[in-house]
Amino acid sequence: MTKAPHTDQKYIDALLNNDASLIEEIYGQWHKDVLNFVKKNNGNEQDADDLFQESLMAIIRRARKEKLVLTVPFGGYFYFIYRGKWLDKLQKRGKEQVIKKEFGRYSEESETLAFETIFGDDRRKLYQKHFEQLSDSCRQILRLSFEKLSRKQIMERLGYASENSVNQRIHRCKGKLFQLIKQDPTYEGLKASYTHTN
Amino acid sequence: MNFDYEQIERYIEGKLEGEALAKFKAKLLTNKALAEEVALYKDVNMTLTSAYAHEQEDAALAQTFNQLGKKYFTKSTTIIQETDSAKIKQDNTKVVPMRLTPKEKNTNQWSGFRWLRPAIGLAVAALIALLIWQPWQGSLVDSYYQPYALNITERSGDEEQLSQAEKAYKSGDYAAALPVFEQYPNNVEVQLAKGNAAYNLGKLDAAATTFQQIASGNSIYTSTANWYLALTYLKQEKTAEAQTILQKIPNNSDDYKQAQQLLNEMSK
Numbered sequence: 001m002t003k004a005p006h007t008d009q010k011y012i013d014a015l016l017n018n019d020a021s022l023i024e025e026i027y028g029q030w031h032k033d034v035l036n037f038v039k040k041n042n043g044n045e046q047d048a049d050d051l052f053q054e055s056l057m058a059i060i061r062r063a064r065k066e067k068l069v070l071t072v073p074f075g076g077y078f079y080f081i082y083r084g085k086w087l088d089k090l091q092k093r094g095k096e097q098v099i100k101k102e103f104g105r106y107s108e109e110s111e112t113l114a115f116e117t118i119f120g121d122d123r124r125k126l127y128q129k130h131f132e133q134l135s136d137s138c139r140q141i142l143r144l145s146f147e148k149l150s151r152k153q154i155m156e157r158l159g160y161a162s163e164n165s166v167n168q169r170i171h172r173c174k175g176k177l178f179q180l181i182k183q184d185p186t187y188e189g190l191k192a193s194y195t196h197t198n
Numbered sequence: 199m200n201f202d203y204e205q206i207e208r209y210i211e212g213k214l215e216g217e218a219l220a221k222f223k224a225k226l227l228t229n230k231a232l233a234e235e236v237a238l239y240k241d242v243n244m245t246l247t248s249a250y251a252h253e254q255e256d257a258a259l260a261q262t263f264n265q266l267g268k269k270y271f272t273k274s275t276t277i278i279q280e281t282d283s284a285k286i287k288q289d290n291t292k293v294v295p296m297r298l299t300p301k302e303k304n305t306n307q308w309s310g311f312r313w314l315r316p317a318i319g320l321a322v323a324a325l326i327a328l329l330i331w332q333p334w335q336g337s338l339v340d341s342y343y344q345p346y347a348l349n350i351t352e353r354s355g356d357e358e359q360l361s362q363a364e365k366a367y368k369s370g371d372y373a374a375a376l377p378v379f380e381q382y383p384n385n386v387e388v389q390l391a392k393g394n395a396a397y398n399l400g401k402l403d404a405a406a407t408t409f410q411q412i413a414s415g416n417s418i419y420t421s422t423a424n425w426y427l428a429l430t431y432l433k434q435e436k437t438a439e440a441q442t443i444l445q446k447i448p449n450n451s452d453d454y455k456q457a458q459q460l461l462n463e464m465s466k
Contacts (some may be wrong), residue, residue, distance in 0.1 A: 018255065020262050020418045031270040049271035052265040060259065065248045124245045131246065144249045171203035178238055191234070 008074035026056070030075065034082055044088060051089070055082040058121040065120065072113065076106030080114030088122075102110045120195035126190060130180035138173035145170050201235050210240055261387070265418050269452055328461070337430045342460055345398065346426065348391040360388070367391055372398045382424045386417045397430055413443075422450035428457070437464065 014022030031052065038048040054176040055146045057080055062068055070077065131139065144154045151170075181187055208214045209222050226233050351366050356408035363378035372395040393408035409430060411422035424443050431440035441464065447457040 015259075016264055018259050018262055021416045023262055024418060027266045027270045030352075035271065043269050049267040052271070053260075053267060054332075055262065057259070057405050059247065064252060065244055115440070120245075123241065124249060127242050127245055127250065142246075146243070148247065148251075167204065170208075174203055174239070175201070177242065178235065181412060182237065191238075 003069075006070050006073055009070045010061065011038070011074045012063050012068055012070050015056060023056075023097075026074070027052070030078060033075075033079070034160075038086065041086060042093075043086070044066060047089075051086055052083050054084055058085070058117050061124060062117040062120050070103055070113075072107055072110040076118075077114050078111035079106055080111045081117055094185060116193070118192060119165040122186070123190050123193070126181060126184055126186060130177055130184065131179060134173060136181060137169075141166070141169055142173050142177070160190045201232065204240070206236055206239050209451075210243070229435045245318065262418065264281065269450070337367070338454075338460075338463060339429055343429050346390045346422070348387060348394075350385075351389065364391075367395060370398075372396075386415070386419050388410060390419055390423060393423070393426055393430075397426070397433070400432055402434050421447050421453050425453040425457060428460070432464075440464070 011026055013019075015025070031048075034052050035045065036049045037043070038051060043051075055078060059078070095195070129144070131176065134142070141154060141158060143159065149157070151166045154160070154170075155163050155166045160164075160169070205214070205222065212457050226236065252429060272389075281356070321451055326370055335408060345367075347365055348362060348364055352425055360382065363375045366372075367379075369376035376395040376399065379395060382388040382392075389412055393405045393412070396402075396405035396408060406427060409423045409427035413420050413427055425449050428440045428443040428447075430451060444457045444461050447453050451457075
């Protein structure tokens with residue numbers, strides 16, 4: 001069963017298209033909420049600014065990866081995203097985190113969608129972190145493959161002897177990347193979350 | 199454990215067929231580690247492909263967010279931060295004491311030099327007249343004017359050329375920057391810089407036209423464009439037009455405070 005998108009879908013589209021005037025509407029409408037929330041919970045104005053931006057970026061990345069149909073109001077979805085991200089940040093800073101959940105204000109559906117978005121973004125961070133740890137030559141060849149260049153193009157660009165050797169190199173580098181990712185202590189927790197998006 | 203990534207990739211891309219596919223599927227059901235590896239492979243590919251395909255867009259988005267963040271989050275802490283607008287505000291404060299100097303001198307010196315009073319009075323009157331008359335326009339504008347701090351993060355195509363022009367602009371070589379900026383009519387930030395370059399080269403009509411175009415659009419730079427448009431008018435001694443434009447700058451804009459200050463100065 002598919003639900004029709006909420007009228008706030010326009011905000012998702014605005015974010016994907018970098019539509020400044022609609023994005024400004026998002027700031028205008030929700031900056032006070034975010035600011036009050038952060039200030040009440042051990043943060044300052046700069047934190048609120050960063051959190052706002054990071055949360056929007058998480059939404060954008062989610063929407064790019066797979067079509068994001070917003071069936072709930074943007075406000076609730078956004079709330080659970082910045083709330084979740086702020087909890088993580090406080091935890092990393094070793095600060096006390098007593099954030100009261102605003103029961104009943106937003107639907108559970110908003111929360112589910114927000115969690116899926118946050119986990120997706122956390123996985124991206126994990127993947128990119130380990131990608132950066134690969135050797136220069138692995139990063140170079142994998143980037144070209146992620147950018148969807150054909151094996152032949154990669155062979156010519158990087159001067160490999162054959163498409164087959166490009167293939168072997170790519171698979172060896174990927175194997176290395178997956179190994180690093182799987183050794184990361186956060187991987188086990190995040191692993192369960194991609195059943196949502198797959 | 200070592201996996202056959204060649205095979206995993208073929209499976210994900212739908213290139214496994216017939217018996218090979220059936221075999222692989224059977225293995226997926228029984229081999230948990232393989233199933234996990236396949237899921238990871240898919241997710242990493244999808245995630246990183248998407249991340250690296252949008253780097254330029256991300257830079258453009260960051261620009262939008264930074265502008266809006268400045269506007270909506272850093273207002274109440276104006277003095278602490280080192281943003282460009284804060285620098286401008288600091289510079290503005292210099293204007294006020296300069297204009298007060300004659301009056302300050304009056305109060306301090308009159309008591310001791312009573313007999314000089316008429317002469318000082320005349321001199322002060324002359325000084326005030328001078329301030330109001332000729333250098334007024336020029337110096338007031340100049341004390342408010344700060345070239346737009348261009349910072350191109352979005353790079354595409356002729357990036358070398360644009361980045362050279364950006365450098366030239368920042369070093370004050372406006373004549374070198376201007377012709378390059380003219381080739382980027384769709385980049386609003388570059389257009390703002392173009393207007394500034396024209397302004398500094400004394401091409402005030404061209405500057406005004408550029409700022410008008412930006413101000414009539416719907417980017418986040420409309421208020422900034424209006425601010426520079428007002429300064430351009432002031433430079434052209436079109437005081438009434440400058441006032442009208444300054445009054446248009448809304449109170450939620452970064453430029454509101456300096457616009458009000460300038461309006462104030464102008465009406466003195």
